[in-house]
Amino acid sequence: MAYKEAPQNSESADSFYNMFLEVTKQDNVALVAYKGASMAIKAKYAGTIKEKKNDFIEGVSYLEFAIEKEPNAIEPRFIRLGIQENSPKILKYKDNIDEDKLFLLIQYKNIPSTNLKTHIKDYILQSTVFTEEEKLSISNQ
Template sequence: MKFLMVLISAISINILSIDINTVRKAYKEAAHDHNKIETFNNLLLKITKKDKAALVAYKGAAIALLAKQEKKIKDKKALFIEGVSYVEHAIEKSSNNIEVRFVRLGIQENTPKLLKYKDNIEEDKRFILKHFKGITSLNLKRYIKDYILQSKAFSDEEKTVISSQ
C-alpha cells in the first residue's frame, strides 16, 4: 500500500510539472502571435512566486503580454505592473539565472518607452553575453541565441560572437 501511494505521488508530481521547453516555445509563439497569448498564459496559471525563478519570470511575461490585449489604458497598466512584479521577483530570487535575465531583457526591449521599463537592458545584455558560453542546456542556448540574432539590442559584432558559439 505504501509503495502504491509513493508511485501515485510521483506520477502526479510529473503530471503537474511544467516542461520548460514547452514554456519557452509558447513564449516565443505568444510574442509573435497575439492569438497565442492566452494559451501561453493558461500554461502558467498555477505558477506562483514560490516556484522556480524561470517559470516565475515566464508567468510575468505572460501577464505582460496579456496587458497588450486590454482595451482600457488603466487595465493595460495594471496588468503590465503585475507582470513586471513577477519578473522582478524572479530576478531578486535568482539574479544569476541567465534565463530570468533573458526574459526581462526581452520584455524591456519590446516595451513602449511610455511604460518606462527599459532600465536594465544593458545590464542584462552584458550578463547574457558574459555567461552565454557557460549555458549547458543546448535547448536554452539555441533559444537565447535565436533571440539575440534578431534583437535590435545587440550589435552586429555581438551577434557574430554569439553565432560562433
C-alpha cells in the same frame, strides 16, 4: 517555443498565459519569470489603457521578483531583456537592457541547456539591442 509565439496575437498570448496560471512565487524562478512575461504580454491585449498598464506592472513584478530571488539565473534575465526591449517607451521599463545584455553575453557559454542556448542565440541574432560584433561573437560559439 510558446514564449516566442505569445506576442504575435491575443490567442497566443492567452495560451501562453494559461500555461502559467498555477505558478506561484514559491516555484522555480524561471517559471515565475515566464509567468510574469505571460502577464506582461497578455496586457498588450487588455481592453483599456488602465488595464494594460496595471496588468503589465503586475507581470513585471513577477519578473523582478524572480531576478531578485536569483540574480544569476540566466532565464529570468533573458526574459526581462525581451520584455524591456519590446515594451512601449511610455511604460518606462527599459532600465536593465544593457545590464541584461552584458549578463547574457558573458554567461552564454555556460548555458547547460541546448534548447535554451538556441532560443537565446536566435533572440540575440534578431534583437536590435545587440551590435553586429556581439551577434557575431554569439554565432561563433
